[in-house]
Amino acid sequence: MADGDAATVLACTNEPPHRFEVGNRVGVAGGVLVTLKPLDPPYPSRDVFVTNRELKMGYDDVYKACFVCVDGGRKETAIPIPKAEIAV
Ligand SMILES: [Zn+2]
Numbered sequence: 001m002a003d004g005d006a007a008t009v010l011a012c013t014n015e016p017p018h019r020f021e022v023g024n025r026v027g028v029a030g031g032v033l034v035t036l037k038p039l040d041p042p043y044p045s046r047d048v049f050v051t052n053r054e055l056k057m058g059y060d061d062v063y064k065a066c067f068v069c070v071d072g073g074r075k076e077t078a079i080p081i082p083k084a085e086i087a088v
Helices: 054-057 066-070
Strands: 009-012 019-028 032-042 046-051 061-065 078-082
Touching: 009 078, 032 054, 032 078, 046 054, 046 061, 061 066
Parallel strands: none
Antiparallel strands: 009 019, 019 032, 032 046, 061 078
């Protein structure tokens, strides 16, 4: 937040959506660990693993299940993460 980066806000497909900010991105074997920080309500951040294969697919976004929804017992929703936000 203090790094001057205008953070992109992501939202899951729930209604109302959960909103997330992209935190750290760490390149690991086979992909990238992306930290998603829920914005409201306060909720612990979580790392999602995006594989290199997902990054090579011909879409602008990579979809990950919303862990706030999953933890709340809601059925499947997804958070679209723009690949531009994932690149390390
Ligand atoms: Zn959600």
